Amino acid sequence: MSIYSKLTDTDLAALLTQSNRLAFAEIYDRYKGILFVHAYRRLANSEEAEDVIHDLFINLWNKREDLNIKNHMSGYLYTALRNRIFDVISRKKIESAYMASIDLNLVASAYITDHKVRESELAKIIEKEIAALPEKMREVFLLSRKQNLNHKEIAEKLGISEQTVSKQITRALRILRMRLGIVVYIIYIFKLH
Template sequence: MYSYNSLSDSELAFLLSKNDEKAYTEIYNRFFGLLFIHASKRLNDEEEAKDVVHQLFETLWLKRGQLEQHGNLSAYLYTAVRNRILDVFAHQKVEHKYVDSLQSFLDQDHVLTDHLVREKQMASLIEQEINALPPKMRTIFLLSRKENKSHKEIAIELGLSELTVKTQVKNALRILKSRLGIFVYLAFLLKIH
């Protein structure tokens, strides 16, 4: 048995790719703080930064088998966090554009067709993000939100536990909230219910 905190990044990456949970924990402990500081400086929002880094580690565990065993783990994690930060900025930009166009609509008292075009664009953006969810999560989410099925009904239909269904719906909502921004997310929830 070895001491994980004395292992190199590449040794940890190798062990992680072989499903070693202790190696994952060591990578998390070694890099979380640094990545969080990096993300916080870029985003100027600690909660957003925490979400970004947590999502990165969630993905790291899910895709551990695809990890390059002899690659530079530190560079990989910083690149991944940078890409997630860019995604956040891109979604904020889309959200700001929508809010700005909505404000313009209200200010100029445009005709109903303009509003419908914007609503269609927002619906398209929401649909795009729902389609980007992992397949099982997307199926459960659509059964819950669009077909208004209970967690119990979905569990029976898909042969899953109610807890799994509940967790998948909760995770889907969290992902959509972080990707769409709070304004679009709330509009989406109001339309669905």
């Protein structure tokens, strides 16, 4: 049992704002299970629940220096989780509406202009989500997808390991899949190749 497991949430939050990785690990271990159960109950999909939890903790770490958790870590995490669940549900509705509109466009080919407008809007949404990726992750992802560099070339260009490149691309794809919905994600990935 580590000394961190004996600390209060308030103490862990204070250490987290100081970039203490062990405090972060303790928060993760303390809350990941119960947060997953809560997310799974709402989303009824274990992969989506895992992605939401993963995104929540990435965001917690990325914003650690700006955190202002005065009362309860659990309340903060549940609120952040609830907001992410709402985002997933909202994206599903948008995806469903988008798929319905695609069906209509296939039937009524006279509306090609409308399709092009939607495609342009979709491209803007995708670009916006790519721009929202953490800086290093975005840089690696863009070098891979836009400049078609392989992992070795990216690693040499950025002075990082190929394994880091691979992890960054995998994480970027997971985040984009979660944020954009699987159908939009697949369309985007196939357009790149």
